[in-house]
Amino acid sequence: MLDKFQKHIHTTFPFLLERKFYIAVSGGLDSMVLVHLFQQMKCSFGMLHCNFQLRATESDEDMKFVLAYAAQHQIPCEVQQFNTKIYAEKNKLSIQLAARELRYQWFEAQRQANHYDYILTAHHLDDTLETFLINFSRGTGLEGLTGIPQQNETIVRPLLPFSREAIWHYAQDNQLQWREDSSNASDNYLRNKIRHHLVPILKELNTSFLDSFQNTIHHLKEAQEILQDGVALRYQEIVLKQEDGTLRFDLKKLLELDHYTSYLYQWLHSYGFTAWQDIFDLVHAQSGKQVHSDAFILLKNRASLLLFSKESQHDKRHYFIEKGIEYVKEPINLTLCNVSYPSYTLAKCIFVDQDKIKYPLVIRKWEEGDVFYPKGMKGKKKLSKYFKDEKFSLYEKSTQWLLCSENQIVWVIGKRQDERFIITENTKQILQIIQQ
Amino acid sequence: MLDKFQKHIHTTFPFLLERKFYIAVSGGLDSMVLVHLFQQMKCSFGMLHCNFQLRATESDEDMKFVLAYAAQHQIPCEVQQFNTKIYAEKNKLSIQLAARELRYQWFEAQRQANHYDYILTAHHLDDTLETFLINFSRGTGLEGLTGIPQQNETIVRPLLPFSREAIWHYAQDNQLQWREDSSNASDNYLRNKIRHHLVPILKELNTSFLDSFQNTIHHLKEAQEILQDGVALRYQEIVLKQEDGTLRFDLKKLLELDHYTSYLYQWLHSYGFTAWQDIFDLVHAQSGKQVHSDAFILLKNRASLLLFSKESQHDKRHYFIEKGIEYVKEPINLTLCNVSYPSYTLAKCIFVDQDKIKYPLVIRKWEEGDVFYPKGMKGKKKLSKYFKDEKFSLYEKSTQWLLCSENQIVWVIGKRQDERFIITENTKQILQIIQQ
Structure with a gap:
C-alpha cells in the first residue's frame, strides 16, 4: 500500500519515476527520509552532498555518514567541499547566502555534466512557514509571502506539503538514522528564533495552524499568478520595446489605469529602482526629468517614460x-x-x-x-x-x-x-x- | 507648527477640515488622542460612544468619563447602550462580532439622521498588525492580509499609519487622560495573545519592524488592487449576465487562461462556495453536473457554467x-x-x-x-x-x-x-x- 508520501509523488511528480535525478542529501532528517522514500519506490537516483566546512569535524562526520549510507545501499554519491567563508567574504554575502549559491551552482553543474534531469531537495512545509515569517519580519511584498516553489525548472521539492512532524514520524516508522545539525540550535539566529519562539505560539493559537497556513499559501500563490497575468496584459497595452532596446511607457494609456503607480512598481522593481515617490512624480513632471537606479535611467520624455540602461548611454563603439x-x-x-x-x-x-x-x-x-x-x-x-x-x-x-x-x-x-x-x-x- | 499627526490629516484627508463628522470615542487612549487632535485643528465634530454593557460598572464609568469630557469641552455627544450578549445569542455571533455590528449600525444611523458626512475611528498601525496576524493564524487569502482600509465610504481612520507607541507619546506630550480598558488584558484571548506574545518577538527580530510592516501592507494593497483590476478585466471577457440574472461563464474562453482555477476562485468565493476541487472538476464534467453553496448553484451546461441563486429556482410568483x-x-x-x-x-x-x-x-x-x-x-x-x-x-x-x-x-x-x-x-x- 502506498503511504501519503508515495501517493503525493505518484500524483504530483509521476515523471520522476522514469527520470534520472539527484537527491541533495545533508544527512539530516529531511533528506534521509527523501532518500528512503525513493528507495522504497525503486527509483534509480544519485546523491549529492555538500561539505561547507562550517562546523569543523561535525561537517566531516556528516559527510562520512552520507558516504557510508551510499556505499551500504549502493547509491552513486558525489561530495564536494567548499570554502564557504572565503566565498562569502569575496562576494560580500552572508554565510547562508554564500552556502546557498555554492550549493545550487554545484548541483546544476553536476546535473548537466552527468546528464541527470532533476535535483530533488527535502524542503517541507515548516521551511515554507519559516521563510514566510523571515520575509514578513523584514518587510516584503506578495512574492515574499508565497513560499518556496514545488518545482522551478530542474529543482523539485517532493516533501513540500508535509510538516516536519509528519517527516519525523516517517523516519520513526521506518527506523531511519540521521545526523542532527547542531547549527539548528545556533548558526542562523533569525530562522531559529522564528522556529523555536514564533511558530510554537502560532501553533498554540490554532491547533490546525499548519493546515490553515497551507491554504493561505495556496491562496497567495493563486493571487500572485493572477497578478502576474494582469501585469503582463497591461504591459502589452502600454509598453513598447524600441529597436535600440529602450522601453517606452505610453503615459496617456498609463494614466487611464486606476492604479498606475502599482503597475509602475510591478514593471520597474526588477530594474533596481527604489525612489518610488520620485518615479510617481515623474509621470507629471517636465519633459527631461529623470530617476536613476544603479544600472538604469527612467526619463520623462514628452508623453512617455523611457527606460534604458546606463550602459546603453555610453556606447563608445565606432x-x-x-x-x-x-x-x-x-x-x-x-x-x-x-x-x-x-x-x-x-x-x-x-x-x-x-x-x-x-x-x-x-x-x-x-x-x-x-x-x-x-x-x-x-x-x-x-x-x-x-x-x-x-x-x-x-x-x-x-x-x-x-x-x-x-x-x-x-x-x-x-x-x-x-x-x-x-x-x-x-x-x-x-x-x-x-x-x- | 503642525505635528506629524496634523500633517498627515492635512495631506491625506484635507476634506475633513470642511465637513461635519463624528468621532467614535470609547474613552481609551486612541480615541481620546483622536478627539484632542481635531480639537487642536479647530474642527467642529460630534462624539459617539457605545456602552456595550460587557464590563459591569466599568462600562458605565467609561460612559461617564466620555460624557464629562464632552460637557467640559462643549462637544456634542451621543451615547447608546446595547444589550450585546442578547444580540450575540440571537444572531449567533461572537461577542466581538456582535459589538462590531451594533457599533457600525448605530454609527451609520446617527450619521444619516443628523446629516453628518463621516465617522472617524481611532484604528492605528498596531491594530492593522494584529488583524493581519489574527487572519494569518486562522488561514486567509491576500485580502485578509491587506489590513484595515484608511477609508471606506463614510468611515475614515486618520491614525492608521501611526503606531500605538507614537499615539501614547502624543497623549503624554499633551497630558491627556483616558480610561484603560480592562478587557485588553482578558476579554479577547486571540488578539491579546498576539499583542502580548507574538508581536514583541517580531519587534525584537527587527527593531524597525513596524516600518517594515507598513511597507509590506502597502505592497500587498497594491498587489490586491492590480489583482482586482485583472480579475475584472477577465470577467468582462468571459462572464455574461443574462436577462434573468443568471451568470454565464464561457468555458472555451475560460480554459484559454493559464490560471483559470484562480479566476474561478476570485469570481465565485463571494457566493459562499467552498468545494473548490468540485468546482474545478465541473469545468470538465458532463453537462448537467452541479455544485451548490448555501444560496447558489453552479451548473455545467454544455460549453458554459451557469451561476444562479437557489431562490431564483423557486420562483413561486404567478x-x-x-x-x-x-x-x-x-x-x-x-x-x-x-x-x-x-x-x-x-x-x-x-x-x-x-x-x-x-x-x-x-x-x-x-x-x-x-x-x-x-x-x-x-x-x-x-x-x-x-x-x-x-x-x-x-x-x-x-x-x-x-x-x-x-x-x-x-x-x-x-x-x-x-x-x-x-x-x-x-x-x-x-x-x-x-x-x-
Whole structure:
C-alpha cells in the first residue's frame, strides 16, 4: 500500500519515476527520509552532498555518514567541499547566502555534466512557514509571502506539503538514522528564533495552524499568478520595446489605469529602482526629468517614460564605412550612392563632396568636446551647445548618431549637415547619403 | 507648527477640515488622542460612544468619563447602550462580532439622521498588525492580509499609519487622560495573545519592524488592487449576465487562461462556495453536473457554467394576463392578438381557441404534479416526464415558463402546446400568442 508520501509523488511528480535525478542529501532528517522514500519506490537516483566546512569535524562526520549510507545501499554519491567563508567574504554575502549559491551552482553543474534531469531537495512545509515569517519580519511584498516553489525548472521539492512532524514520524516508522545539525540550535539566529519562539505560539493559537497556513499559501500563490497575468496584459497595452532596446511607457494609456503607480512598481522593481515617490512624480513632471537606479535611467520624455540602461548611454563603439559600401545596417540604416545631381526629395538625406571626405567614414555617438560647422551658419559650434539650443533631451542626445570623416562631423544624422563637406559648383563627384 | 499627526490629516484627508463628522470615542487612549487632535485643528465634530454593557460598572464609568469630557469641552455627544450578549445569542455571533455590528449600525444611523458626512475611528498601525496576524493564524487569502482600509465610504481612520507607541507619546506630550480598558488584558484571548506574545518577538527580530510592516501592507494593497483590476478585466471577457440574472461563464474562453482555477476562485468565493476541487472538476464534467453553496448553484451546461441563486429556482410568483391585454413584458415578452386564420410563420407562436380558455391567464414556473396533454399526442403526460424525455437540464427546467388557463397548462412556452386548447374547425375566435 502506498503511504501519503508515495501517493503525493505518484500524483504530483509521476515523471520522476522514469527520470534520472539527484537527491541533495545533508544527512539530516529531511533528506534521509527523501532518500528512503525513493528507495522504497525503486527509483534509480544519485546523491549529492555538500561539505561547507562550517562546523569543523561535525561537517566531516556528516559527510562520512552520507558516504557510508551510499556505499551500504549502493547509491552513486558525489561530495564536494567548499570554502564557504572565503566565498562569502569575496562576494560580500552572508554565510547562508554564500552556502546557498555554492550549493545550487554545484548541483546544476553536476546535473548537466552527468546528464541527470532533476535535483530533488527535502524542503517541507515548516521551511515554507519559516521563510514566510523571515520575509514578513523584514518587510516584503506578495512574492515574499508565497513560499518556496514545488518545482522551478530542474529543482523539485517532493516533501513540500508535509510538516516536519509528519517527516519525523516517517523516519520513526521506518527506523531511519540521521545526523542532527547542531547549527539548528545556533548558526542562523533569525530562522531559529522564528522556529523555536514564533511558530510554537502560532501553533498554540490554532491547533490546525499548519493546515490553515497551507491554504493561505495556496491562496497567495493563486493571487500572485493572477497578478502576474494582469501585469503582463497591461504591459502589452502600454509598453513598447524600441529597436535600440529602450522601453517606452505610453503615459496617456498609463494614466487611464486606476492604479498606475502599482503597475509602475510591478514593471520597474526588477530594474533596481527604489525612489518610488520620485518615479510617481515623474509621470507629471517636465519633459527631461529623470530617476536613476544603479544600472538604469527612467526619463520623462514628452508623453512617455523611457527606460534604458546606463550602459546603453555610453556606447563608445565606432562603426566604420569603407569606400564603395552602399548599405549600412549597423548601428542604423544608411544608403550611400553616387549621384549626378542632388534632388532634395527625401527628408533625411544629405549630399556630400566625395573629394572632401576620407574613408573609412565613422558612425559614432557624441563625445565630450565635439564641435561642428552647422550648414548655413558661419563658423563652428560646440555640439553640446547645438543639442541645448535644439532642446535635445538627455535621451535624445544619447541616441543621436554622428557620421564622421576622420574626427570631423559630416552629419548629425537626420538633423544637421556640416558646412565643410557640402557640395559646391566645384564638386566633381556627389555622394548621396540617406537615412532610412 | 503642525505635528506629524496634523500633517498627515492635512495631506491625506484635507476634506475633513470642511465637513461635519463624528468621532467614535470609547474613552481609551486612541480615541481620546483622536478627539484632542481635531480639537487642536479647530474642527467642529460630534462624539459617539457605545456602552456595550460587557464590563459591569466599568462600562458605565467609561460612559461617564466620555460624557464629562464632552460637557467640559462643549462637544456634542451621543451615547447608546446595547444589550450585546442578547444580540450575540440571537444572531449567533461572537461577542466581538456582535459589538462590531451594533457599533457600525448605530454609527451609520446617527450619521444619516443628523446629516453628518463621516465617522472617524481611532484604528492605528498596531491594530492593522494584529488583524493581519489574527487572519494569518486562522488561514486567509491576500485580502485578509491587506489590513484595515484608511477609508471606506463614510468611515475614515486618520491614525492608521501611526503606531500605538507614537499615539501614547502624543497623549503624554499633551497630558491627556483616558480610561484603560480592562478587557485588553482578558476579554479577547486571540488578539491579546498576539499583542502580548507574538508581536514583541517580531519587534525584537527587527527593531524597525513596524516600518517594515507598513511597507509590506502597502505592497500587498497594491498587489490586491492590480489583482482586482485583472480579475475584472477577465470577467468582462468571459462572464455574461443574462436577462434573468443568471451568470454565464464561457468555458472555451475560460480554459484559454493559464490560471483559470484562480479566476474561478476570485469570481465565485463571494457566493459562499467552498468545494473548490468540485468546482474545478465541473469545468470538465458532463453537462448537467452541479455544485451548490448555501444560496447558489453552479451548473455545467454544455460549453458554459451557469451561476444562479437557489431562490431564483423557486420562483413561486404567478403573473396574470387579463382579457384584452395585448402585450406582456413580465416575466417574459408575449404578444396576444385575435386573428382570422392561423399563419404558421413564427417559430415561437401558438393558436388557441378563445372559447376554451379562462381569464386571467397565468404565467408561472412548473410545480410538482403538473401534467399536460402534449399537442399531437394522445392522452396526458407528467410535465416532469416531458422534461426528462426532452433532456431538460435542471437549469432549463427552472427557467421554463408555463402559460396556464386556471391550473391547466396551455403552452410550455416556446416548446410545446397543449392539445386541449388548440383550434379546430369549430373554433369561432382564434387567439395568437407569440413569444418574443
